[in-house]
Amino acid sequence: MKAILLPLLALGVLSAGCGKAPTEAAGDAARVLTVRAVPATARTFERRLTVQGTLEAETFANVAARADGNLDALWVDEGDPVTAGETELFQVDPVQRENARTIARQDLAVAKASQTVAEASALKTEAEARKARLDFERFERLHQDGKVSLGEFEAADVARAQAEAGLAVAKAQVDLARRQVKQAEAGLAIAEKNLADARAIAPISGVVSARLAEPGEQMSVGKTVLRIEDLSRVEAAAFLPAQYYPDVVPGATTFRLAVGGRPAGEHTVTTRSPVINPVLRTFEIKGRLQNAGELAVPGQMADLTLVFESREGLGVPSAAVLVRGGRPVVFVARDGVAAAREIETGLQNDGWTEILSGLEPGEPVVTEGQTQLHDGMPVDVL
DSSP: OHHHHHHHHHHHHHHHHHHHHHHHHHHHHHOOEEEEEEEOEEEEEEEEEEEEEEEEESSEEEEEOSSOEEEEEEOOOTTOEEOTTTOEEEEEOOHHHHHHHHHHHHHHHHHHHHHHHHHHHHHHHHHHHHHHHHHHHHHHHHHHTTSSOHHHHHHHHHHHHHHHHHHHHHHHHHHHHHHHHHHHHHHHHHHHHHHHHHEEEOSSSEEEEEEOOOTTOEEOTTOEEEEEEOTTSEEEEEEEEGGGGGGOOTTTOEEEEEETTEEEEEEEOOEEOSSOOTTTOEEEEEEEOSSOGGGOOTTOEEEEEEEEEEEEEEEEEGGGOEEETTEEEEEEEETTEEEEEEOEEEEEETTEEEEEESOOTTOEEEEESGGGOOTTEEEEEO
16 A cells, blocks of 8 residues: 555645646746836937046246356246346356356456567567668668668668568567456456356246255255246146047147046147157156136146047947847836847947947837846836
8 A cells, every 4th residue: 555655745745846837937928027217318428538647737947056056046936927038047156156256357367468569569670671671672662772781671671681680570469468368357257157157047937846956955966946937837747648649739639637536627738749759658748727726736646538439329338238148238228128139339438338330219128127137028117
């Protein structure tokens, strides 16, 4: 009896299982998924790039010492306005250079006095030489006429030769004196320049943005003492990857600027570096800022969004785009049914994707619940 009962029990269990499966399958097929959808709409799409850059003064000057010595005086501080060619900035050990200029002036005065004496002596010697030549010519005629002796004629010739030799010496002394004057003038010019180099004058108008030395410090030629920036003209600078080089056209390419997350206007690229860095594979761009207001402060970090292309196109939220079978698809909810549509996508901006083909304007595209859908599945659109 037990042997007969066990097979019958097993058969009852099997029969019960087979009866449940069709009921569950039917339930899945009839399940309606609640989704949200938005219509495909026309939007503006941009091909763009956002990079981080810095703001800097378009015109600036690092003012360095032009002479060695002690920084004797520093007359400006950070924040002080300066005027090109007028504002005196600092002075490096001028005493020794003032003494050198005084000596150079004295040397020039002595050289000019020597030149005056030499030129006066030359004039006198030239007159004596002229008289000696005339006397020689007269004695030569008299000797030919037999009116003077040979000794008198030869004495006149010797006097002429001596006078001409004296004139040559006098002219040489004048030339030497003139060369000495030129040398003294050159020495004075050097002394004047050295003294001028000891005192720095503002090369540009602007504001002192950095004071890099203090009075009493030892200076060497080329050591920077101050930085001056013209805050009236500020530009943004950034480095871009090499592949964007053909896309940037100075005077045409624009960028949106944001400083500390705050919009600071739209501006135009003014310069593009002529070469690409072969190591970093980057190039630099700069753009002058127009009406950036109080945000345009040199030294600030900023975000530059360069716009290479702008066009109108049909768009859907990027979350609606799925990949099925290696192809981008969206689900269109219509008449209570979700239909899968293969699409061709374009640009992506701000959470939206451009649709190049596969959708019509206004078609409702599922944006919530789409990952659970398959083609032909019933849906309830909220």
